[in-house]
Amino acid sequence: MTLFNFFNCIETQYNNKLPFVAYRKPGESSISGLLQKDNALHVTKDFTEKGFVFAPFDDASDAVLLPVDYASKIVCSDYEVIPTQLNVKPLSVVTDEQKVFHINLVNKGVEAIKDSAFKKVVLSRQEAVEISEQNPIEIFKSLLNHYSLAFVYCWYHPKVGLWLGATPETLIKIEGHQFSIMSLAGTQEYNGTLDVTWQDKEKEEQQFVTDFIVDSIKPSVDYLKVSNTETVKAGNLVHLRTLISARLDSNSALKDVISIIHPTPAVCGLPKQASKDFILKNENYNREFYTGFLGELNLETVVKPRSGRRNIENRAYAIPKKSTQLYVNLRCMQIKNNTAIIYVGGGITSHSNAESEWDETVSKSKVMKNVL
Numbered sequence: 001m002t003l004f005n006f007f008n009c010i011e012t013q014y015n016n017k018l019p020f021v022a023y024r025k026p027g028e029s030s031i032s033g034l035l036q037k038d039n040a041l042h043v044t045k046d047f048t049e050k051g052f053v054f055a056p057f058d059d060a061s062d063a064v065l066l067p068v069d070y071a072s073k074i075v076c077s078d079y080e081v082i083p084t085q086l087n088v089k090p091l092s093v094v095t096d097e098q099k100v101f102h103i104n105l106v107n108k109g110v111e112a113i114k115d116s117a118f119k120k121v122v123l124s125r126q127e128a129v130e131i132s133e134q135n136p137i138e139i140f141k142s143l144l145n146h147y148s149l150a151f152v153y154c155w156y157h158p159k160v161g162l163w164l165g166a167t168p169e170t171l172i173k174i175e176g177h178q179f180s181i182m183s184l185a186g187t188q189e190y191n192g193t194l195d196v197t198w199q200d201k202e203k204e205e206q207q208f209v210t211d212f213i214v215d216s217i218k219p220s221v222d223y224l225k226v227s228n229t230e231t232v233k234a235g236n237l238v239h240l241r242t243l244i245s246a247r248l249d250s251n252s253a254l255k256d257v258i259s260i261i262h263p264t265p266a267v268c269g270l271p272k273q274a275s276k277d278f279i280l281k282n283e284n285y286n287r288e289f290y291t292g293f294l295g296e297l298n299l300e301t302v303v304k305p306r307s308g309r310r311n312i313e314n315r316a317y318a319i320p321k322k323s324t325q326l327y328v329n330l331r332c333m334q335i336k337n338n339t340a341i342i343y344v345g346g347g348i349t350s351h352s353n354a355e356s357e358w359d360e361t362v363s364k365s366k367v368m369k370n371v372l
């Protein structure tokens with residue numbers, strides 16, 4: 001499908017108030033879309049369904065599903081940069097009260113850690129930005145143009161809302177029984193090099209995430225490998241990243257793994273329940289789908305057999321495999337009328353400085369503001 005037709009389909013779907021998702025995976029050139037045929041609200045029961053899942057931060061609430069059986073799939077294989085019509089700079093007014101609230105929130109988090117309520121908590125805020133662009137699909141195009149290495153998406157359901165984002169973080173990728181999970185935390189502004197020095201605070205907050213993932217999935221897997229930790233670029237920022245790969249043992253299901261790892265200490269805290277309770281009680285707003293997860297669930301992908309003499313007869317046959325690729329919903333925003341609500345947060349440990357944590361959220365908010 002041509003790029004022109006792809007965006008035509010998306011715009012028609014949006015104008016008809018029908019659910020859809022359009023997305024491009026990190027580093028890929030093709031963009032995919034799933035267009036639901038009616039406006040029913042489907043939710044996942046046990047993550048054995050096939051479709052595109054959009055799950056909130058609070059794992060006690062339902063994850064929304066665009067089921068493949070009720071949708072048509074569209075793909076444009078060669079995305080190329082398309083001019084967008086955005087030209088008016090957004091108006092963002094961060095009040096002193098908002099800054100003071102966030103600084104007090106972080107200080108309260110640090111105090112709770114010092115009182116041993118938990119070891120880490122991720123605290124966040126929302127920022128409303130007035131936008132002139134009435135068509136969110138134009139903002140999606142701009143996101144695609146800016147962030148080729150992120151999972152870039154536009155998700156809409158008339159009964160839920162419209163979300164856009166460019167996230168650097170994978171939650172989990174599964175093919176067959178093989179899966180990988182990303183531990184991503186620690187943030188600095190990108191200054192032209194990946195050769196940066198990390199403070200103990202950032203190393204510690206990222207190590208908490210890695211240790212939590214490894215310890216909690218160990219009982220459900222029969223093979224586990226942890227990569228070296230490296231610095232990776234995401235938009236105007238850099239983070240620390242470790243990849244954990246494993247093979248699910250035959251008694252474990254995806255639902256179990258998700259309920260163990262989500263929300264990870266990269267977006268919630270450690271231990272999970274105490275830090276989550278603190279967030280729900282003190283952040284003073286509803287995160288909804290920010291720091292939830294989204295992506296393809298049990299979709300059939302076609303894997304070509306490897307070339308080689310032994311595969312010559314088989315090469316004509318492509319092997320269908322079920323694959324799941326879920327991303328953490330970070331660097332995202334929700335569009336409501338002529339306002340973009342941007343969501344930003346950061347990991348707090350006993351070494352956190354509230355003023356620097358505020359600055360980190362300001363840097364993170366630029367990832368979305370750059371495209372408005």
Ligand SMILES: C=C(O[C@H]1C=CC=C(C(=O)O)[C@@H]1O)C(=O)O
Pocket residue numbers: 122124169184185186187239265266267330331343344345346347348364
């Ligand atoms: C919660 C967010 O970031 C998480 C992911 C990467 C780095 C983080 C950090 O440095 O604190 C956070 O754990 C956010 O970007 O809103």
